[in-house]
Amino acid sequence: MNTRATKSIRSYQARVDRALRPATPITTRELPPTLQYRIAPGSRHNIVVNTDEHVHTGQTLVAAIADGPASIHAGSSGTITCKQTDSEGHTTIEIATDGYDSRRFKQAIGDKFRSMSSVQLQQLFHHNGLVGLGGACFPVAGKIAALESKPASVLLVNAVECDPAILCDRALLLEQASAAIRGIGIAAHACNAQKVIIAIKNDEPAIHTAVQNALEKNPVENSSICKVAADYPVGYERYLFASASEIPVPENTHPTALGLISFNVATCIAIAQLIDRGEPLFSRVTTVHKPTTGAIQNLHIRFGTPLNHLVQGSDTTLQSVAYSGLITENLPSRRTATISPASNCVILNPEATTQNDCIRCGLCADVCPASLQPQQLLTHSEPLDAKQLARHQLDRCIECGCCDTVCPSGIPLTRTFQQAMQAIHQQTLQIQAAERAKQRFAARQNRLERQSAESQAKLARKQAALTQRTKQSTPSADPRKQLLESALRRRSKKPKTDNTPPPP
Template identity: 30%
Template sequence: MTRSSHQLWRFHGGLKLESNKAISTQSPIVKARLPKRLVIPVQQHIGEAGALLVKKGDKVLKGQVITQSNEYVSAPVHASSSGTVIDIDEYPAPHPSGLNTLCVVIETDGEDKWVELQPTNYVKTKSPAELRQLIRKAGIVGLGGAAFPTAVKVNPGPQAHIETLIINGAECEPYISCDDMLMREYATELISGCGIIQYMVSATHCLIAVEDNKPEAVKAIQTVISEQALHTIEVVSIPTIYPTGGEKQLIKVLTQKEVPSDGFPSDIGLLVQNVGTAVAVHKAVVLGEPLISRIVTVTGEGVKQPQNMEVLIGTSMSELIEQSGGYHDDACKLIMGGPMMGFTLQTDHLPIIKGCNCLLVENKPEETPATMPCIRCGACASVCPAQLLPQQLFWMASSKNFEQVQDYHLFDCIECGCCAQVCPSQIPLVQYYRFAKTEIWSQERDRIKSDHARVRHDFKQARIELEKKERAEKLRKKKELLEKKKIAEAAAKNDTPETEVDPKKVAIEAAMKRVQDKKAAKQTNNTSSDE
């Protein structure tokens, strides 16, 4: 029954990895305890951070919006529980850079009291634009890890026609099981969310793709689909090959289509959303709840009771570890995300953010093998899902040949880590690609900056020029005024009945005089006697 009749394709390369998911799927999702303190970073997404709406000392309710931005690519954040804002300052946040970021610190009052929610009973009474607004207000971002604002993603533009909505439940990284558990336990909400997004983008079909190592999830979804007799939503079991959960790879597997390198899935009539995002959309629209919690897998050989937890955004990682039985003595590495693409954290005193799907604790005292030179074996190229030549990229990146490395499509690299995984010389290839990308970006920034400086310089020159001209003009006008006065004086002296002539005439005469003046610039003093 779980075997789908849907035709599937293969993407190039990829790896079959030890999944290690079962260690964290033995028990149902556990609700993490309400923490005493929530540290909520204002920037948890791709795009602009919002401006603060609260100040130190403010009382906040659960779900109350605390930042707001007018930028298009942005998402607000909300108070995850009720309490008092005790601090707004820079705090360490989970980010590869390890840098501090602006956070709102809330001391919870234990009441966990919601703001007034506005549920939507009949989704289809609202227009797609209204629904997008709801999603936007709810602060939903892609929960697969990228954290791109969902309201932006579900608005592919008036030209784009979305044929198929793909819901990504592949979860191809080893160890992570939050999507697996979510699909098992929230299948109804998931289907509801899928329906809402499908309606919003008017997609004809919806495919929910799940790797075949999660049969329970497939079964749970299939049951809901059968119960509700849905004909346009289909769950598809796909082969477990890392990184099949990558957006482009998943599209290839399901449709054989390739997203153009410089384009978006919407260019080929597709939209991909993560399963967690779909559930968040359901909550935002149907229940009116903003995104204030997510499911996090706490797992790895270094933690005593691996499990999945429903966690309020801003909860400290250390509390989750504690509630998962604590560390084993030999725990040595804490990773946010999966073992292939996640990044290591120096400490667990960091808040859970919207994009945090997994906390992986490794215990293997990984002896770092000596890196040998590249022997050009090509194993990397044979596993690269982006069909790149990783070893060529490595040579270019290490010799800082940033132009050629782009010719070889460095920016198509999704940093999945397959190449580094199979490299017999143990070269940390992905590190080189990140280095090259960062260098290129910073060069680009410098270029823009210098361009900007040049524009500013040119502008300054132009302004000086303009000022000069204006000064000259002023001087000329002053002179004119003087002339007029003289004319008026002369007219008064003549004392003729035509004194009270039309001022227009006078002006015309004055103008004519001026022309004459210009012709005989030196004879200006004779003008009155000429008359």
């Protein structure tokens, strides 16, 4: 990253930081009247509840699939409505909350986790809906399993939320540092980690003290705290490994292949809650910004809470929503507007920006941490040219949004790339489906031809056998006739005897 761009992001960060510095405590909000869970289409989910069924908080709604997505749990007690698949193939499970929030969790495991193997813990995590809360929602069990039973050389705890708008991890560390350390200990046991690095920002002394105090009370073996520079996007897994553990991860290699594994702080707290309270994952802490009123809150919210519920009681109307902070911006489609494990930050009503044409200044290429050429990618995104985008390595884009921040024309580059990636993904799926259909059609044609050839051959064989038999039987028509004939012949050969009875 060149200095000019870093400066630009720094000043941006400072501007936001001034507004956000006062610690924002975690508050809980009353339960919404309905919770909605949108289940993606495909055969890889297994809904275990039915319409009109009553569920308790924490009960399984969608069972986990081995090597697939983790389970989904009810965020509140209430009555279920399963809606049929909509035009995009999604199924919606809706819970009409009853207000009691009656909880029924499985028994807590507590310190017995030390006698459990990594595989057993992975099973436990997977069936209690544990996914990464850093933003990518990758199943925790899948991540540990990707280590392929090798002991992890480094477990990195990611407490570096570098996006200036995201404050939930900061609040969690300040308020629940002991739970986080407990969770880190369990995670280290589950991955057999040889070394634990807790990465925090270098400009947050309060967090450093909180973590250090918690570590002194409840030490984790071979653990250390690493302070990293708070330059965006240091929180991205690959870059954090490079700066905190000094192990560079080559592009095209996944960190788990090198025995490196990382978990977000919020994920570690979720692990601790599961082990110590038997609580599956059904809620998270989300930073909610309301720029119109200037309000910033760290809310403890259940997954499936409609975003409309968050703007209730204020004058704000939900015009547009940005997920995941100011720099990293993911716009959800309006129908999916609920809190999900990925929603670490929600900005209601972000300011609209004017957009001009690309002037090819190259600033975006200077700041791109993945060393891509965003201006080139933009040209090939509209209209979409999948081949050129692949040549310019669009798949390596980490959607950090640095290019958006420095773009003097205010082009929403990241959003364009996200849309292009989705379009390419759909195209790839279509091509794969066409290839499958082609092969199956060819296989069926072959089978039909083979079957018809076989039946014709059978017919021909039978006909041949039949003509053979008729040929043989022509001289002596019928075995019974033959017997009769031979009997008659024998009789005619015999000397003629008198039939009259002898005289008395």
